[in-house]
Amino acid sequence: MSDYDIPLYLYPRPRVVASKCLEFESVRYNGSLVRCPTVRDLIPFVDFITVCPEVEIGLGIPRETIRIVKINGQKRLIQPKTNHDLTDEMDNFTDQFLKALPPVDGFIFKSGSPTIGVRNIKIYSEKEKGFVIDHGAGFFADKIVKRYAEYPLEEDDRLRNSIIRHHFLTKLFTFADLRSVKESGSIEKLELFHKYNRFLFRLYNCDMCIKLDELIANRSSSGFDKILPEYEKLIVEMFHRSPGSKDFIRVANEIISKVSSSSSLSNVSSLEDADKGYLNCIIKKYEDNLLSCDALLDILRLYVMRFSDSKEEFSRLFFPYPEELKNEVEPDRDRDFWENFPIPNNSDQDQTIKNQ
Known part of the structure; x- marks a missing residue:
């Protein structure tokens, strides 16, 4: 990697x-x-x-x-x-x-x-x-x-429906993850699960993610058996609904702010203003429904890949389930829509006029 x-x-x-x-x-x-x-x-x-x-x-x-x-x-x-x-x-x-x-x-x-x-x-x-x-x-x-x-x-x-399918698959693989953690009985695995899902959880419900953060922060004093029931309850409640466009915009701004303020890479400062301006334009295009959610996430992922010092917490936001399960974006992309409706050439038009 x-x-x-x-x-x-x-x-x-x-x-x-x-x-x-x-x-x-x-x-x-x-x-x-x-x-x-x-x-x-x-x-x-x-x-x-x-x-x-x-x-x-x-x-x-x-x-x-x-x-x-x-x-x-x-x-x-x-x-x-x-x-x-x-x-x-x-x-x-x-x-x-x-x-x-x-x-x-x-x-x-x-x-x-x-x-x-x-x-x-x-x-x-x-x-x-x-x-x-x-x-x-x-x-x-x-x-x-x-x-x-x-x-x-x-x-x-x-x-x-692509939105329903995406939410179903995201929820399905999250629940399977949590079941695996539950069966392990390991506080370390619960901590790792939370770390990799953190920005996905912030997308779904920021307030509940903060509560989950607090549970994980108290893991050493509380222990796995005390933390898990409350943690599981919050996860279930969090996935009652799928996130909307306002949630994606909020998380996009959080990502930009977090990466800009936390990165130690020397070239971030020289690119920061240009990058932020570009990303703000991208978010505005998404807000105006001129850019798809997938495109927004792909651009944010590139930004995280280039500049973030801690990439793990973004993992499930960008890859909530195996990429092989993603729908085709344009299933008819290479279809010839003009095959059965050829444009007549000039000689055809001249002949038609003569016949009239």
Whole structure:
């Protein structure tokens, strides 16, 4: 590693529960497999626990569709074609699944599923011809959400959004990191975890990061077992929301200030004014939505690589998860948009005029 590299805190292998129909097996009600780019990209980096609740309770492939129906004020899982009430079977399977589930770091489920869908699942008034009277989570997913509400949990369709995907992956690898630290029982590993994540935490919530700083500062007197529960609680609360543009602008200014004031490199003073002017212009372009977040971070990373004496605390800000998981920025960059719409040459135009 050269002096200009950002030191990386080694990534763990997150443990993720996923719908079996997403890239793994053709277990949908119609016997199909669902393509999910995020799941496909994660396979080399993640240990998946896959599940299809409907198959697990004995329904075949393919199978008649099922739906959630509200009967006498209670939600029931019904297969209209057979009039089969699957509620008790699904509840029993879900309870057993949760009981046997090892420590995990996140979940990716199939949108729209009456069992494993998380959001906006239709609830009907009658078994067959009823209309939609409510929305909620699927039967299996509902118990997962109640137990793991604070964890990274998304559906395949939402992960097509680049902002949602980035936040999910950042949170997932952070939770996996913290689980590894927790299992180690090592105060030194907790200190290292905090050091490499510090500016990522400042991005998400500056006030909570200060509280985390204080916990780490008191590590010698408090000990691992006393610090960790409060530390873990703050991390969970910190990731309730993803950072917005104002958070990125705040952290960008913090980075510029910190690097400028702390660097001992002799050439910083001569470049300081020019660098600051350029970086302020870059931040203004980002503020005006004329520059992407990734571009802002790449420029800040170059500044840190060149001038910072302590690069470790920026590591997870710039690399929150393996770079191989980043989305393509311009998937259609080399597409020929004029291939099927050639511009007519002058002779074509002259001929058209003559024909008229």
